Amino acid sequence: MSHAYVLVEHANGRVLPATGELITAARVFGDVMAVVVGAPGVEAPLAPTLGELGASVVYAATAADADKRVVLPETDALHAVAAQNPAPILIDAGAHGNEIAGRLAARLSSGVLCDVVGVNADRSAQMSIFGDTIEVSASVGGASPIYTLRPGAVEATPQPVTPQVLAFELPAASAKDVTVTSFTPAAKGDRPDLAQAKVVVSGGRGVESAENFASVVEPLADALGGAVGATRDAVDLGYYAPQFQVGQTGVTVSPDLYIGLGISGAIQHISGMQTSKKIVVINNDEDAPFFQIADLGVVGDLHEIVPQLVQEINNRK
Structure with a gap:
């Protein structure tokens, strides 16, 4: 069999x-x-x-x-x-x-x-x-x-x-076993797990601050019932926590919808999300490499576009 x-x-x-x-x-x-x-x-x-x-x-x-x-x-x-x-x-x-x-x-x-x-x-x-x-x-x-x-x-x-x-x-523990003496689980929020989310909204250097992640990126993710991700640059700059980094040295995701905000599209980031079914990019640099793999690209100021998008999504619920 x-x-x-x-x-x-x-x-x-x-x-x-x-x-x-x-x-x-x-x-x-x-x-x-x-x-x-x-x-x-x-x-x-x-x-x-x-x-x-x-x-x-x-x-x-x-x-x-x-x-x-x-x-x-x-x-x-x-x-x-x-x-x-x-x-x-x-x-x-x-x-x-x-x-x-x-x-x-x-x-x-x-x-x-x-x-x-x-x-x-x-x-x-x-x-x-x-x-x-x-x-x-x-x-x-x-x-x-x-x-x-x-x-x-x-x-x-x-x-x-x-x-x-x-x-x-199972066989009894041996000298080769590592034993956990204490464990504190990470606090789980209301958003879906990043690796399993059907919608992921990620921010990059262009988001410009941790405050903007909270006021721009997170509201869009919440409006779509999705998870929040970040590029390595955004994490290194302290904009968002390391466990939410998407890319070659972070989490690999493959959602139905991936929205990139202020992300240039370095290969290290693309390698962690390129299998997403639909990719939407919002960036004020029309030459950003990320547009080359986008299903929909919007050239403009994310700080103006995203709040309007969130409002429109919430109006249609």
């Missing part, structure tokens, strides 16, 4: 959006088996949602201290199922997922492709490289090829099934 494994991303008893994308992408290999890692009982609130998304089997890999350890519990869980029954493995791309993928590849003697934007039934994968300027197809060997999937690259398409739930215990 053809199948594939996906590592479930979850928090506070909820399946995170990236998991739906992983399950949808993995469907080209056959049945999708979702691997949930956490404390005993972690799978109970997650299994129904995973079934709705299309996971035919839910493996619950548990340990009492799983939530206090990093990387190795997930690596151990995926290694356990794939070593017994080899198949392709999909993991959410990012620092955490890529480290798990690397460790797992070494254990399974299989190749790994990071930050892919799609996978194929023949086990090849699509990758968007060199700042998303070149599309390539790549393949790796091994009985369990591993892929980390770029968030937002695949649209989640639910395919409801009734999942079979199977539980097993």
Whole structure:
């Protein structure tokens, strides 16, 4: 039976959006088996949602201290199922997922492709490289090829099934484990998560100040129910917090709509958002490189245009 494994991303008893994308992408290999890692009982609130998304089997890999350890519990869980029954493995791309993928590849003697934007039934994968300027197809060997999937690259398409739930215990912590002694989660605002948002409004150096981010960029994002992003220049100048930086050294996004305000369009920024479905650029420099990839470009003063745009959007609600 053809199948594939996906590592479930979850928090506070909820399946995170990236998991739906992983399950949808993995469907080209056959049945999708979702691997949930956490404390005993972690799978109970997650299994129904995973079934709705299309996971035919839910493996619950548990340990009492799983939530206090990093990387190795997930690596151990995926290694356990794939070593017994080899198949392709999909993991959410990012620092955490890529480290798990690397460790797992070494254990399974299989190749790994990071930050892919799609996978194929023949086990090849699509990758968007060199700042998303070149599309390539790549393949790796091994009985369990591993892929980390770029968030937002695949649209989640639910395919409801009734999942079979199977539980097993994780190996006990060893001297190799890193233990979390304390954890303070970042304060979560009302806006959607930047990496998963369907609408992203980003500001660059042309926004000119942190105050203008609050009075110009944020109101437009809120009017559209979107997230706020920033360029590296804007972050370095102290206009906005570093965790909202979009680009090669920041967050990669692929929303339905990306609006760039006062952004020139350096390749480092474009590489983190070029796969957006629609790109709108507002800039007073008509020669800004960003206009070259824009679906709609507006040459003008963003400080005059954006407040009028926000007012018009709110009037039409």
